[in-house]
Amino acid sequence: MLKPPPTRFTRRKSVSAERYDPEADEEEGDSQIVHPKSDEQRKRLSEAVKPIFLFRSLEPEQMHCVLDAMFEKKVCVGEHVIDQGDDGDNFYVIDSGTYDIYVDDNMVGKYDSTGSFGELALMYNMPRAATIIATSEGSLWAMDRLTFRRIVLKNAYEKRKVYESLLENVPMLKTLESYERMNIADALYSKTFEDEEIIIKQGDNADCMYFVEDGEARIAVKNMEVIPG
Template sequence: MLAIPYHRDRRVSVSGESMQPHLTGVQKIVIPKSDEQRARIRTATNGHFLFKHLNEDQYRDVVNAMAEKKVSAGTHVIDQGDEGDYFYAVESGCFDCYVNDELVTEYDNKGSFGELALMYNAPRAATIVAKTDGVLWALDRHTFRTILMNDTARKRHMYDEFLKEVPILKSLREEERHKIADSLETVSFKDQQVVVHQNEVGENFYLIVDGEALVYKSSDDGSPPRKVNRLGKSDYFGELALLNDKPRAATIVAQKHLKCATLDKNAFTRLLGPVVDILRRNSVNYQHILNLAAEEK
């Protein structure tokens, strides 16, 4: 059972606010911090897709505006249905994420949450409850939108057309596809680096942004793996990992420099709910995907 909701400094309404980021007229927020605190923020935000492409000046503005918030076990950091006020990065502590009172994911001394309501002017999509005492770094709504939404808009434009071609995502509505595009993370692989291994269980879907990859399949008779395909820009692989926990059907190896956009199953579920529920909207496509999943060996 969830703890008693914790409401403090909640926004009342943002229904009239534009979806576009505010680029002018916003005074920068500067909360004094020690070098040690700044280092802790860097650790907490390291690798997050929203921060990867910021320049040093933009990142410094983000760090300046972040506020340290210590929370106690049982605290509701955000509640589903509330208006969004802050984005949170976890420094320490364990936090449970509930959607419609069902536990969907956990944050264990890392991770972040709260960006969706700020990005889309939407009510909070989930409830976050502190399982233990912890420390969060909170970024206010206006700083978040002023600095981070410009890069998000660029990513959306780049990835949206690619995502339309992925069968498992064809049932997505436009606004849902935008959420996926906004949340894709960029990863790079060196020449001959293995991206996924055959027979290992994977959770990530990959879309090739630049470069090529070779697809190899091994047989049960112990013979050497054979090359079965070559993938290039706008091709994708691993999409069935969003649907089930079956082992990978092939090994994917980078050729020269490979750049991909990726999203994992937990992130997809947090954004939109279980993939199977999305697929069921289109019965023909749903059956097609089920057939693909059954055939993948």
């Protein structure tokens, strides 16, 4: 198996020494980072971020800030986008191109025109866990470390606090450990329903579990006719 080629340029080190504290972060109206984009670029970026799980719970205004804050990065064949062991500087969303994933010089996977990477080092203040090398010319959308933390991590932290409180009042989850409820809270996302809209229908296959965050829901059960055998 081929080993990744040597890095073409000197990587920046020790860029994320500080830990991010969501509770200590105060919003500053004039600190919003905006990278100007053409209509065509914004359309491509909007399509690229649609599958990203991390962005699913963001409010429209927060999502607007995410799109503003991301900048385009062109890559060439053989370029190291990130190197294992380096400190994290950006979160990346793939717009186009193919990329190989290496861990300890062994190729463990690849990206082909879609996907995202780089969030773990930013979320947990850890060194990069893998090396990502471009195997074709391509384009990435990048978000710097501080903006990622202030928009994405702060939202995730605040969402977790709200949902943890909600889950603590669910009788069937009382026996769970705190970290287990945190894992469930991280997987939850809000879904809004109109008055009289059907949430689930008797007889449908079960594909989701719902917790009432706000409002009221009515439960109705149809009588099932029993046919004598």
